Amino acid sequence: MGFKCGIIGLPNVGKSTLFNIMTNLKVPAENFPFCTIKPNIGVVPVIDYRLKEIAQQIVSKKIIYTFINFFDIAGLVKGASKGAGLGNSFLENIKECNAILHMVRCFNNDNISHIYNSIDPLRDIEIINMELLFSDLTVLEKILSKKNIIHKKFEYDNYNIKLIHFCICQLKKGVPLRELFFSKKELIFLNSLNFLTLKPMMYILNTTLHHSSKIMIEKILEKFQKKKIKVIPCIINNNFSIYSDSINFAQKKIYNFNNIKNINFHDIVRSGYMLLQLITFFTAGPKEIRAWTVRQGSTIKKASGLIHTDFEKGFIRAQVISYHDFIYYKGDIKKVKKFGRLRLEGKKYIVQDGDIVTFLFNI
Ligand SMILES: Nc1nc2c(ncn2[C@@H]2O[C@H](COP(=O)(O)OP(=O)(O)OP(=O)(O)O)[C@@H](O)[C@H]2O)c(=O)[nH]1
Ligand SMILES: [Mg+2]
Structure with missing residues (x-):
């Protein structure tokens, strides 16, 4: 960008x-x-x-x-x-x-x-x-x-x-x-x-x-x-x-x-x-851990388009864990889920700084 x-x-x-x-x-x-x-x-x-x-x-x-x-x-x-x-x-x-x-x-x-x-x-x-x-x-x-x-x-x-x-x-x-x-x-x-x-x-x-x-x-x-x-x-x-x-x-x-x-x-x-009013969200998997930039106030659907236009076109929902929760539970996703800190968010969700996101899409 x-x-x-x-x-x-x-x-x-x-x-x-x-x-x-x-x-x-x-x-x-x-x-x-x-x-x-x-x-x-x-x-x-x-x-x-x-x-x-x-x-x-x-x-x-x-x-x-x-x-x-x-x-x-x-x-x-x-x-x-x-x-x-x-x-x-x-x-x-x-x-x-x-x-x-x-x-x-x-x-x-x-x-x-x-x-x-x-x-x-x-x-x-x-x-x-x-x-x-x-x-x-x-x-x-x-x-x-x-x-x-x-x-x-x-x-x-x-x-x-x-x-x-x-x-x-x-x-x-x-x-x-x-x-x-x-x-x-x-x-x-x-x-x-x-x-x-x-x-x-x-x-x-x-x-x-x-x-x-x-x-x-x-x-x-x-x-x-x-x-x-x-x-x-x-x-x-x-x-x-x-x-x-x-x-x-x-x-x-x-x-x-x-x-x-x-x-x-x-x-x-x-x-x-x-100064540019930008925030960072992350994607994380075995291939790469990556930071992405969006303007404050962007929806998750728009943010998904940064990664691939197909993500935006076929957006279903996103799994979101905040960075602080991820670190608090030492990256243990089972625990994150158990304590209700893994959220499913729809297209209108406003991305927050530090969100770790997995996108679900259908093309
Ligand atoms: N002593 C000193 N010299 C500096 C400092 N910063 C830059 N210089 C020197 O000042 C000169 C100009 O620096 P530049 O970075 O070219 O300045 P500029 O603002 O880009 O200049 P223009 O492109 O002409 O607008 C160079 O010789 C630098 O080495 C500093 O903090 N102290
Ligand atoms: Mg110069």
Whole structure:
């Protein structure tokens, strides 16, 4: 399945460096702005400890992780929505993504150039966010100017026109659409227009253990944690890999002191997964134990189609055991049944994270 997280930010802030670490690829990551022009695409496994624990109870030939796609996108500069830098093509790349990881430089280093020649993460964040906002404004204003034209699915009735005016007004105040409350009906309309500021977003801070980084991190945390936006500080420079194992005890202490958990790249992948509102269910048998990804709220019938279209077409029912019950009874299916923890679910059942599923179908 093609869920995509895009890594965005100003030029030369470390996006491709992070991308290379996460994907194990070697795309160019050099010390000059606009090193990346065309987006790089990488597939990253979502490491889930539960697969290994299931494998301890069931003899199986292999374990297959689920994955998500990461996009390493070109740097964006002030005025991009009006065509500056790599301009609109950059914004088009973000449109293809389902969620945004916004990378911010939080380190001083005179050898690494900054496009605005000074280190000021809050200013940098504002520049990027304003460009996303301007891009959405342009789309909305274009619609208003052509409102007699009927959009693919929606007529521009008074209701939608009012909604468009409301969005324009909020965007002009600097409020991204994701911070507003919309009804289900409104969201269907807005999602059809693929707005950038409606996409879920979190911040990845490219930091060091230096005191100056700590100050920058604290300022950003203070601003965004109130808004419940996820902020992940990480260290990715060449001598200091993002892998947690390479961080020694003293350094860990500095991080704990700052209430900043030492992270490894799987944390970023998992956070991207959560940002996309995805959940995992499992299938388990002698051939393979496998994790599958669905959106929160998916029915079991739709989920079965991921495995094979025949499963969905001929769906009868599914046998479901929750991961916790499976582990509690040490994989002993007889016991799971005896204690009523094996459920038979029909097509409307909503898949829960950690369900271990066997599908029954007829074709
Ligand atoms: N000192 C230091 N250098 C870093 C860090 N992260 C990245 N760099 C360096 O910064 C330069 C730019 O990194 P890239 O990963 O190419 O940055 P980018 O954001 O992809 O840049 P564009 O593709 O031009 O938008 C490279 O020389 C990296 O080695 C860091 O945490 N510390
Ligand atoms: Mg790059």
